[in-house]
Amino acid sequence: MKLSAKVEYGVRAMAILALYYKEGPLPLREIAEQEKISLKFLEQIVPALRRSELIKSVRGAQGGYILSRPPEEIKVGDIVRSVEGPITPVDCLAEDRDDSCCHHKDGCLTRQVWEKLRDKINDVLDDVTLNELISLKPTQTL
């Protein structure tokens, strides 16, 4: 029950972009430095975010990335699903196989839990926007 490093980095990157939202495009190099992420690895993560239209790219010198919409309109769930695809706790919930979950024709005993789990995960992640992420600021290292 883990998120991939890609998702974690993706969300961190988006949080940084939220902080710089009003200041025009921010190059990946900056994000990579601030978050201590390999630039090359970051480059591999952001295309998904762009294709989902969560960010826009500005090519060439002085270019970079900028959020497509204000931070309060972007949910963490959007980011997670963009980078990792739809939330599917177990394979049999994938879209392509509407019918046969397991081999049981008489109804699978466990499917309901997994559906509920999937829905709740989406709920939690959709309940937090980038704006909340950067303003609820620090749980403080305490």
Add this chain to the structure above:
Amino acid sequence: MKLSAKVEYGVRAMAILALYYKEGPLPLREIAEQEKISLKFLEQIVPALRRSELIKSVRGAQGGYILSRPPEEIKVGDIVRSVEGPITPVDCLAEDRDDSCCHHKDGCLTRQVWEKLRDKINDVLDDVTLNELISLKPTQTL
């Protein structure tokens, strides 16, 4: 954001054991057949459940496994955590590293979401007992 096959099989196996709870120990062979799971793979999954005292084993001929407690007292969350360990959506929530989540000394922007996510996942899974699993019966293949 996937559960392992072990967890999925583990929950399925526990559901079967719940169905047979009143009939004494059920051998793995039976479960393996009903759920079309490799016996040898099942053998590798159940020890965790036994060590967590969710099931008891009866060795020798006519032996098998039986739930340690009635189905209504066993939560799906118990099973998942038993087989897969504690729910940690991202590594920095693991127990051993209370302090440094990421490299930020000034408080990590994202940690809160992951904590919330972890808690909600546990909530959902702890909200369903084996009894509910086998009595809410079929979402019907529909």
Add this chain to the structure above:
DNA sequence: TAGATATCCGAGTTATTTGGTCGGGATTAA
């Protein structure tokens, strides 16, 4: 006591996924 039936244990194997790296091409501001 002799099977037969089970659990139990640990090592080995294969396939997939993850978490990257690397090289270079296309675009554009200065």
Add this chain to the structure above:
DNA sequence: TTAATCCCGACCAAATAACTCGGATATCTA
């Protein structure tokens, strides 16, 4: 024109997942 930047695809190593296999140990039944 040069330097900064995004963009794309191939490659790679390590870890993990999903099994398999062989056999030891316990115990019921006959």
